[in-house]
Amino acid sequence: MSPSPVPPVAPVQSFKLRRGRMGVVRQEALAEHLGRYEVRADTDLDPVALFGNDHPVVLEIGSGMGDATLAMALAAPEVNVVAAEVHTPGIGALLQGVVEHGVTNVRLLEADGRTFLTERVAPGSLAGVRVYFPDPWPKARHHKRRLVGPDFVALVADRLAPGGLLHCATDWEPYAEQMVEVVAANPAFTLDPDRSRPAWRPLTRFERRGLALGHVVNDVLARRTATPRP
Template sequence: MPENERVSPSPVPPGPPVQSFKLRRGRMGVVRQEALAEHLGRFEVRPDTDLDPRALFGDDNPVVLEIGSGMGDATLEMAQAAPDVNVLAAEVHTPGIGALLQGIVERGLTNVRLLEADGRAYLTERVRPATLAGVRVYFPDPWPKARHHKRRLVNPAFVALVADRLVAGGTLHCATDWEPYAEQMVEVIGADPAFTLDPDRSRPSWRPVTRFERRGLDLGHVVNDVLARRR
């Protein structure tokens, strides 16, 4: 398929035409800047190219999309612990991309690729149905004010989109330290007939504690992991 053609849209409800994340400025040290300059071309996935797992990773291992990988701490640990799982990490903040890329190079990982773009948009436009083994959404912006709830990423339209893009048995794994958002996640995922919701909301042992999560725990926040499996 030519690069300028998009994946045919699937019959899933369109997401809200609002941005689900806040762009933040950040600085990068020299080492990360050098990593971007020297190595990004080896690991980058352009936002205008379709997801072709074999072309990107060179094997037929399952692919997980992480939407909002932050500074990449958890991404790196999980990728290193499961080398037979390929991870496409989507992040809109360049400092986070730089930190994750530096970690990939230092650890010699071959199963991570980077997407500097809105992961939801890429999932909508460039991922074919029944392609992914998992989608991870760890600590998305909670948009706590009622008038901003429409900006939350995890809503019925997003859940339906994920269900369409997952293989049977694939997982949607969300985590948040904002309890009202966790309740919304449970409500909308549990209401989608394509998913079976795990009643256990504790952090699974294989998900590392993220940098953002530690700050929330220090403030006394309660972390909920919402895990569901595609039927």
């Protein structure tokens, strides 16, 4: 695969590695079932080989504990989802749900989704990219670590098919403003002015905690245009 040229994504880690415990059931799920549902980080994304069909594919970067991922996959079985998460407990939790519900349209990538998007996804091959509640890196000196910046948006634009959707959500309002600014500045996207949560995106566990603390949640949605805006 030879991805088309896009501005390089800065090699800065945009997430914090956190330790977490896993129960026996999730450990057993990983041991017994991960091989069936795993996306290899060192292999180019081949949707037909991976899912056995040619349905549209969405990449979710940072699926967390996977509760929203699982709910959306169950609600839209005609959409294939690659869920990327760096924390093993989250992979275990989602895998447990996938197995218990007999979900066939989810595959799991235990790796940095941005790196996978850069190196292993062909241009114009995705129907969507989801980034829900990425680390906001609130301190000014850490803003360079935020995932959703100009280079990332340009990368997503290259990997999305025309009509594909970039969907970000955050409960950190300054980050939401940055997301809106960088997406609006990219002529490949048409930005939806409505920042409310669409009915088809379920609440996440992290989101519920933020709302309980009085945080305001913004959903930033942008559609990949067939012809870039002038």
